[in-house]
Amino acid sequence: NMIYHNPKRVGLTRKIITVNGEPQGYYLLEATPGSDTTHLYALITLRRYKSLADFAIFHMFQTSLTKYINMGGSEDSGIHSFKMKYQPIRQNQMQWVVNLV
Secondary structure, rough: OOOOOOOOOOEEEEEEEEEEEEEEEEEEEEEEOHHHHHEEEEEEEEEOOOOOOHHHHHHHHHOOOEEEOOOOOOOOOHHHHHHOOOOOOOOOOOOOOOOOO
16 A cells, blocks of 8 residues: 555655544655755545544645645546645646657
8 A cells, every 4th residue: 555565765745634533545756866846656545534534635735845746637537636735836737648649
């Protein structure tokens, strides 16, 4: 699993989110060495607590050691809307390249 089975490396942050001592989610971030950007690889929370994902995002914003957080792409419209409410300063459109030969 992404929390416990990753090599220890500088810039990697793994956080288990607990509520009343019970794990309710986690996130995984990695700061790129020599860059001003941290990349969010995973943010998973149970739906039991309505604003838990927001709490996790704000925690990332407050504790980030870099200027920017790359929140990644969103194939799902609901996840895209969730990320857009934080008013990103820039969006990049990712394109898949495939060999159709």
